[in-house]
Amino acid sequence: MFKQLAALPFALALAFGLAAPAAAVELDNLSAAERAAFRAEVRAYLLENPQVLMEAIAVLEQQQAEAEVTRDAQSVAANADALFASAFDVVLGNPEGDITIVEFMDYRCGFCRRAHPEVMDLINFDGNIRLIVKEFPILGEQSMLASRFAIATRIAHGDAAYFAVHDALMTMRGDVAIPALEALAASLGIDAAAIVAAMDDPLVQTTIDTNYALGQRLEITGTPSFVFGDQMVRGYVPLDGMQQIVAMLREGDN
Structure with missing residues (x-):
């Protein structure tokens, strides 16, 4: 879930009007006021669009399942x-x-x-x-x-x-x-x-x-x-x- 939600800060940063390179940096580089506003916007976005969380979880579970299948196949071949x-x-x-x-x-x-x-x-x-x-x-x-x-x-x-x-x-x-x-x-x-x-x-x-x-x-x-x-x-x-x-x-x- 956390990996999928990592895409949200980038999208919301663009909504704030931040430049793409700035959006890619760590949130620690934002000022305290910018960080507080950013977090408030993330919270508001998720409250208005809770389906995003379920979509992110579904994507992550699918990725994990595919990775496990690949890992298992490699392990079976090795043994x-x-x-x-x-x-x-x-x-x-x-x-x-x-x-x-x-x-x-x-x-x-x-x-x-x-x-x-x-x-x-x-x-x-x-x-x-x-x-x-x-x-x-x-x-x-x-x-x-x-x-x-x-x-x-x-x-x-x-x-x-x-x-x-x-x-x-x-x-x-x-x-x-x-x-x-x-x-x-x-x-x-x-x-x-x-x-x-x-x-x-x-x-x-x-x-x-x-x-x-x-x-x-x-x-x-x-x-x-x-x-x-x-x-x-x-x-x-x-x-x-x-x-x-x-x-x-x-x-x-x-």
């Missing part, structure tokens, strides 16, 4: 290997899909839970999307425990078992604790003892730390956060919104 080609991540959907989506998620995040079935629907309905899951536990000890268990599942039993546990953790009720996680694995027919043993594998913490570092570089502070192609999307997006983003990405490639 492309870590985002799209990390050995630490599981790829769901179509491994050869024409659109890649990266999701930073936390099993205890309400909006991640809300987004999960819609992300799965997007993958299943579309059939040509590659989804990369980034374990990003930021909501406390239970979040960390759930992520460690999921990653250990992959180490002990492979990608298919990881996805089964990942899906179950997204709908799990109650507190996350080892007995509850063991029961969850057992309900899926997966050897829980092997998973618990694998939780001590250094690769578990390395995976999480790698995702934390990547999230910091991308300025990700909440979950869910997505990367659609070269676009960052922070927060929950409903299915139709995700479909629109995918369609726009495909249209841009044509």
Whole structure:
């Protein structure tokens, strides 16, 4: 807002009859009487034309949004290997899909839970999307425990078992604790003892730390956060919104 309002002194200075070069200088160069008159004129102008403030705010918000999109695209490009080609991540959907989506998620995040079935629907309905899951536990000890268990599942039993546990953790009720996680694995027919043993594998913490570092570089502070192609999307997006983003990405490639 302040950047946009900076144009008002220039316009009002012209209305005062000041020369253009004089209008461009700092207001401190005006005399006390000129400064007081100038401020009174600015106030009167804004009171008579309050829509100017809303127009300025709208312009500024648009500029900020465009700058953020540009910044995010540059950040995605700079971190492309870590985002799209990390050995630490599981790829769901179509491994050869024409659109890649990266999701930073936390099993205890309400909006991640809300987004999960819609992300799965997007993958299943579309059939040509590659989804990369980034374990990003930021909501406390239970979040960390759930992520460690999921990653250990992959180490002990492979990608298919990881996805089964990942899906179950997204709908799990109650507190996350080892007995509850063991029961969850057992309900899926997966050897829980092997998973618990694998939780001590250094690769578990390395995976999480790698995702934390990547999230910091991308300025990700909440979950869910997505990367659609070269676009960052922070927060929950409903299915139709995700479909629109995918369609726009495909249209841009044509």
